[in-house]
Amino acid sequence: MSSHLERLKLRTVVLDGIRAFFSGRGYLAVETPLRIPAPALELHIDAPPSGSAYLRTSPELYLKRLLGMGAAKVFELGPCFRAGERGARHLPEFTMLEWYCVQAGYRDLMIETEELLAALWALAGNCAAFRPAVIAPTPPWPRWTVRETFLRLAGWDPVAQYDADRFDLDLVQKVEPQLPRDRPIILMDYPVEAAALARCRPGPPAVAERWELYMGGLELANAYGELTDAAEQRQRFETCARARAALGKAVYPLDEAFLAALTTGLPPCAGIAMGVDRLLMLLTGVERIDDVRAFVP
Amino acid sequence: MYEVSDLRKGLKIEINGQPYEVTEFDFMKPGKGQAIYTCRIKHMVNGSTMVKTYRQVDRIDIPQLSNKECAYSYQDGELFVFMDEYFEQVNLTKDFLGDRRHFLSEDMRVEILFHNNVAVDITLPTFVEKEIIFTEPGARGNTATNVTKPAQVAGGYEIQVPLFLNQGDIVKIDTRTGKYADRVSKK
Numbered sequence: 001m002s003s004h005l006e007r008l009k010l011r012t013v014v015l016d017g018i019r020a021f022f023s024g025r026g027y028l029a030v031e032t033p034l035r036i037p038a039p040a041l042e043l044h045i046d047a048p049p050s051g052s053a054y055l056r057t058s059p060e061l062y063l064k065r066l067l068g069m070g071a072a073k074v075f076e077l078g079p080c081f082r083a084g085e086r087g088a089r090h091l092p093e094f095t096m097l098e099w100y101c102v103q104a105g106y107r108d109l110m111i112e113t114e115e116l117l118a119a120l121w122a123l124a125g126n127c128a129a130f131r132p133a134v135i136a137p138t139p140p141w142p143r144w145t146v147r148e149t150f151l152r153l154a155g156w157d158p159v160a161q162y163d164a165d166r167f168d169l170d171l172v173q174k175v176e177p178q179l180p181r182d183r184p185i186i187l188m189d190y191p192v193e194a195a196a197l198a199r200c201r202p203g204p205p206a207v208a209e210r211w212e213l214y215m216g217g218l219e220l221a222n223a224y225g226e227l228t229d230a231a232e233q234r235q236r237f238e239t240c241a242r243a244r245a246a247l248g249k250a251v252y253p254l255d256e257a258f259l260a261a262l263t264t265g266l267p268p269c270a271g272i273a274m275g276v277d278r279l280l281m282l283l284t285g286v287e288r289i290d291d292v293r294a295f296v297p
Numbered sequence: 298m299y300e301v302s303d304l305r306k307g308l309k310i311e312i313n314g315q316p317y318e319v320t321e322f323d324f325m326k327p328g329k330g331q332a333i334y335t336c337r338i339k340h341m342v343n344g345s346t347m348v349k350t351y352r353q354v355d356r357i358d359i360p361q362l363s364n365k366e367c368a369y370s371y372q373d374g375e376l377f378v379f380m381d382e383y384f385e386q387v388n389l390t391k392d393f394l395g396d397r398r399h400f401l402s403e404d405m406r407v408e409i410l411f412h413n414n415v416a417v418d419i420t421l422p423t424f425v426e427k428e429i430i431f432t433e434p435g436a437r438g439n440t441a442t443n444v445t446k447p448a449q450v451a452g453g454y455e456i457q458v459p460l461f462l463n464q465g466d467i468v469k470i471d472t473r474t475g476k477y478a479d480r481v482s483k484k
Contacts, residue, residue: 089325
């Protein structure tokens with residue numbers, strides 16, 4: 001195993017590489033607030049309270065507001081927080097990369113992600129700590145639909161009839177362990193019930209324009225063709241608020257500034273969030289997320 | 298009831314009235330989905346293991362466990378007899394004790410863990426001292442630190458000891474591992 005300092009050196013190279021990649025493509029580098037009054041409402045993502053506000057779980061809503069203000073491409077690289085998440089691949093404080101692009105579809109982001117990882121692999125290849133867990137992210141990566149993948153590996157079709165409990169359990173126990181480990185896999189077109197902030201496509205079958213990137217057994221990134229319809233977004237937030245209340249979880253206020261930006265009009269866009277620490281786990285071949293960070297308190 | 302967030306390595310839980318100990322524990326969370334907690338658990342009496350998966354909403358039974366201080370009394374065939382402070386007898390089998398039976402001595406204070414009044418575990422003093430009753434003489438000049446040889450201690454139990462130890466030496470044995478820990482005195 002490489003030394004801790006060698007891995008931190010590789011981390012430096014990769015973070016610099018990410019910034020250079022997006023700057024070179026005309027992306028605006030931004031730092032949106034970490035401490036926010038209204039985190040995005042999601043059933044299973046909890047924001048740690050911070051005084052009368054919360055620590056952000058993602059910069060998503062602010063980045064989309066920048067698109068509404070006329071920015072064509074934005075990216076942010078920085079810390080995000082998730083209450084109660086701790087395991088070999090989870091930290092309550094981690095580093096997230098998110099980028100958004102107008103007039104792009106969720107398929108365009110697949111190609112850009114392939115190009116980003118190819119560039120980062122090449123940079124990291126010069127580092128002493130480079131011990132890649134997968135062979136190489138040579139594009140194009142296989143694109144598997146959630147429907148066909150579940151039919152093959154779990155024996156049922158969650159797009160035809162969704163069952164949240166069964167979906168989560170089978171994803172962890174049946175699907176993820178059987179995904180190929182030697183190359184990246186894109187799992188795409190989620191059930192509309194698992195759309196989160198993705199827009200839905202009528203079909204048939206109706207699916208959410210969402211994909212996730214799996215590499216070496218790790219879930220690395222989550223992408224959407226973004227939902228830009230203000231009324232539907234408000235309704236999804238309200239449904240989620242009721243579901244959180246029913247589970248006894250904190251219900252955050254709605255981000256009215258974000259909803260107002262959608263009402264004013266957001267161009268069609270796509271966006272993606274990538275766990276940078278997990279990417280570094282893949283590049284250095286370590287099993288514990290703690291091993292790629294300088295400190296874990 | 299325990300909540301899933303209480304789960305950790307070493308936690309003792311109850312499933313269908315049976316006591317288990319968590320031996321491995323992992324937290325997983327698919328995409329936007331709910332957290333899944335995967336545990337390997339070990340039956341506290343028969344030692345069988347299995348994998349158990351919990352979701353955030355699940356609750357887990359807390360086993361009714363109690364510790365009792367007892368003193369070892371005597372062996373009766375396959376049974377080892379202990380007495381609690383009220384001279385209430387507790388019988389444990391040879392299989393239950395495993396290698397630990399070799400470290401018992403009369404009046405030794407032990408802690409017996411009960412689940413619903415059934416003994417499920419026993420804790421001996423961490424170290425016991427035993428005399429080596431037989432071992433081959435160590436080869437002179439061999440100073441490599443990792444080299445060991447078999448030695449039989451009083452009661453018939455066999456351990457691996459460093460080469461410099463001889464018959465009649467007293468050694469300290471770690472009862473948790475059943476292994477040689479230290480030399481106490483030289484013959």
